Amino acid sequence: MVDYYDKESVDFMSKILTSSGQGPETYLPSSLHYLPPRPTNEDSIDEGKMVLFPIMEDLLLRCNVSPCDIDILIVNCSGLCPSPSLTSIIVNKFKLRPNIKTFNISGMGCSASMIAVGLAQHLLKVHKECNVIILSTEILSMGWYQGNDRPKLILNCLFRMGGGAILLSNRKKAQNVSKYRLVYTSRAQWAFEDKAYKSAFREEDSKGITGVTLKKDILDVASDMIRAQLTGLGSKMLPTLEKLKFVISIVKKKYVNKSNEVYVPNFKTTIRHFCLPVAGRPVIREIGKGLRLGEKDMEAALSTLHRFGNQSSSSLWYELAYLEAKERVKKGENVWMLGMGSGPKCTSVVLECIRPINGESKKGPWGDYIDRALERQIGEHQFNEMKKSFKGKILPAIHPESVRVRLIAKDIIEALQRGLSHERVWSDPGYASESVGRVENGGGYDETLKAMSEAPEEKMDVDWHKQDEVLDDSWVKDSRKEGGKSGVKSSTQHLEGMKWEVLVVNEPVVNAFCLPGGKIVVFTGLLKHFRSDAEVATIIGHEVGHAIARHSAEQITKNMWFAILQLVLYQFIMPDLVNAMSNLLLRLPFSRKMEIEADYIGLLLTASAGFDPRVAPQVYEKLGKLSGESGLRDYLSTHPSGKTRAQLLARAQVMQEALALYREAIAGREIEGFL
DSSP: OTTTOOHHHHHHHHHHHHHHOOOTTOOOOGGGSSSSOOOOHHHHHHHHHHHHHHHHHHHHHHHTOOGGGOOEEEEEOSSOOOSSOHHHHHHHHHTOOTTOEEEEEOSOGGGHHHHHHHHHHHHHHHSSSOEEEEEEEOOOGGGOOOSOOHHHHHHHHHBOOOEEEEEEEOOGGGGGTOSEEEEEEEEEEOTTSHHHHTSEEEEEOTTSOEEEEEOTHHHHHHHHHHHHHHHHHHHHHSOHHHHHHHHHHHHIIIIIOTTSOOOOOOGGGTOOEEEOOOSOHHHHHHHHHHTTOOHHHHHHHHHHHHHHOBOGGGHHHHHHHHHHHTTOOOTTOEEEEEEEETTTEEEEEEEEEOSOOOSOTTTSTTHHHHHHHHHHHHHHHHHHHHHHHTTTTBOOTTSHHHHHHHHHHHHHHHHHHTTSSSOOOBOOOOOOOOOOOOOOOOGGGGGSOOBOSOOOOOOOOSSOOGGGSSOOOHHHHHHHHHHHSTTOOOSOGGGTTOOBEEEEEOOSOBOEEEETTTEEEEEHHHHHHOOSHHHHHHHHHHHHHHHHTTHHHHHHHHHHHHHHHHHHHHHHSOHHHHHHHHIIIIIHHHHHHHHHHHHHHHHHHHHHTTOOGGGHHHHHHHHHHHHTOOHHHHHHSSSOOHHHHHHHHHSHHHHHHHHHHHHHHHTTOOOOOOO
8 A cells, every 4th residue: 555655545444434433344445455456337336236245145145025017226425337238237137127116326325215215205106016125235346535635535545335225115015014104305506606615526646646635624514404304304294292392492592582592393202313424423423413413323423334334315214123132113103314425415214113123133244243242331331330349459460460460461362362363352451439328239240150169178079061071162263164265254253352351359269250342350369379370371261261152142042031031940840949940051051061061171271371271171170179179069059160171171182272372372383373
């Protein structure tokens, strides 16, 4: 990139990316992965096929519609207008009917998809018993700017790949399966003003390099267009009382007191959900402020920006999918989709939900993201509650034990991150600010290394549970298998962008755990019994292994089935036995399985970090002695016995694999990752 970008341009784009609100998982086409990018027209066509073909196939399958049942096809894409057209490419691929009506929308920017909905609405008024498919995307390959003109560099930072496919129909049978009814569409055109017309303009720079110039005027223009949309939307949909308040405020301002503010109607009285332009975090928040929206109202837009970036006109459909995935849209509620694009134009679409929408969390683009977001949210909550609970007992960042533990953890996290293709994130804060509160028991606490006090050692039963006979490394094998496939990421996307933090708590508890989201907690009671760095690394590696394998999310899913099963048991068995039976037969073996899996992952991880893995069996045996275990306690514990774990990890095949990684690490050869 340095071949054609000067340092100032690189710094400028870095600043834009940092403040944009985008996360590490957005997508750029393969043609822009090269340095320097040299996209061709063929690359643009390939990008279009890569996006449009899968979403078209998915729509037809999910809606159970045959290609022969499509009467009208609309494709919107601003940056690419090839010959044959994009609609012709789709017709050829899916062998659509020869009499199908096709429309291409180009140059309309981020408002194009809503314009396509308005076009479809008018077409369906003329053509009865018809199905219309809208394919909405933006092609980035030919739009990449390779000069140093700052107003043209902004688009490089904000726009990312994506696409949406929408089916609209006026067929009678569609009423039984449709999610929404189209209630309202509107478009405001502002090209009659010169300032507005030039606010977003595709042109060449002084060196003849083509790019889209974004001027500061665009914010003022956007404000005017949104105001016009609000006026039109309000006159059609607002309740009479809200309209009356608005008119009275105008009269008061004009005739009574000119300093009075004009009343902003409460659109939440008729609109329940909002899909806003994803033009950057500051823009989303400014629009939300103007509409008096809360954080929850802006959540869909901010989450779409973070996960997928600005996908131009299709972003609004990702926002709607987000609301559906979280099951927020209820029957009878309205959704307002607001699009703004070059021209400039501002478009509105209001949809009314006409049936319950359930089970979408696993079907759309948000399935895995929602799970990960919830997982991290739970971890953050537990971590904050724990800090309140241990107020005054958290060792400061400069305490020797705190420094030692954090350095060990840092080595382990860096070993993990060598195999990940994202920017490393290591958060190493001091914990001076603490507030009062009480910690809740949950998640990570039940899956930790527990030994509350020194107890007399009891003879251990070497005949452990059958399930423990095979060291369960299925997650690691699956991850490797996926990672070995060309172009497929291994199962570690949940670790991307994770902010790892470490706390050391001055308590005599022999305990350590890793909460969802990468929050590691170690108690000083553990450090008194395990003095060497390798011993501490073994325990931290085990806890990080839980985070790698997403055991917290697995437990959440599993416990949902426990709740259902307990209700069934309650009907047919004595209620007093329900909890005991479900704990003994279901919960504990599942948790024990996860502990063994975390042992194996942790062993490989600590070895990759340069800590001797041969210490691990001794650590787990010692933990067993500290907890005072017996054969019965072994079975009824969430953890397998210390001796069981030690014997499993000491097996030749397991230890040889770990030692190979350890020797690579201490030899100074950087290991890319064991996953």
